[in-house]
Amino acid sequence: MKKSIAYIPYNLRFKETKFSDEKWSYIAPTWEEMHKISLDLGAKILQDGVGFDVLVTLVKGGWTWSRTLSDILKIPELASFRLRLYDPREPGIKLKKPILDKSLYHDLENKRVLLFDDVDDSGESLEFSLNYLKKFKPRNVVTATLFHKPHSVVKPNFFGATTSSWIIFPHENREAIESLSKKWISKGITKFEVIKRLLKIGLPKKEIKLFLSL
Numbered sequence: 001m002k003k004s005i006a007y008i009p010y011n012l013r014f015k016e017t018k019f020s021d022e023k024w025s026y027i028a029p030t031w032e033e034m035h036k037i038s039l040d041l042g043a044k045i046l047q048d049g050v051g052f053d054v055l056v057t058l059v060k061g062g063w064t065w066s067r068t069l070s071d072i073l074k075i076p077e078l079a080s081f082r083l084r085l086y087d088p089r090e091p092g093i094k095l096k097k098p099i100l101d102k103s104l105y106h107d108l109e110n111k112r113v114l115l116f117d118d119v120d121d122s123g124e125s126l127e128f129s130l131n132y133l134k135k136f137k138p139r140n141v142v143t144a145t146l147f148h149k150p151h152s153v154v155k156p157n158f159f160g161a162t163t164s165s166w167i168i169f170p171h172e173n174r175e176a177i178e179s180l181s182k183k184w185i186s187k188g189i190t191k192f193e194v195i196k197r198l199l200k201i202g203l204p205k206k207e208i209k210l211f212l213s214l
Helices: 031-048 063-073 124-136 170-186 191-201 205-212
Strands: 025-027 054-059 077-086 094-102 112-120 140-148 158-162
Touching (some): 031 140, 031 158, 054 124, 063 112, 077 124, 094 124, 170 191, 170 205, 191 205
Parallel strands (some): 054 077, 054 112, 140 158
């Protein structure tokens, strides 16, 4: 049953940064912005009036915000499992379909489950996960993501924001700074220009300086 709650959503809009030698754009939400998106997502679910016994999240993307969302929604149990999307023998090569890397060890039988991830990028992970959770015989499974990508093959029941950009989450700043720097430098871009790009995207200057010095 729908509920009337006292909440005005933030409905955040993010600055998209695009470079002429790449086809995609970037956004880099801050910790504060991610918390606001979590509140927007949680409020939508609370307003819908649905309750849950367990929040199941995908490792590692959903870990950071699963604790926050479980608090907002007062979900007593947390569980997780991990999928592999890329070939461990060939870094950067995407698999034809996700494979289960770490199993879920949690009783879901006849329980109301919220399946949560940070983003439904292609939707393949969410689709695989829904089929996987059926084996545990839950009462029902509802899906939620912080970000929804319009091109995803699966649209979650609830999401906090929509974007087509490459999202750099604040909990993966080192990974992003190092991988983007390596990629750009290999293309002949100077370190000075790399730093300018990272700053333009919105990554913190202090973290850029720290991680590029290691």
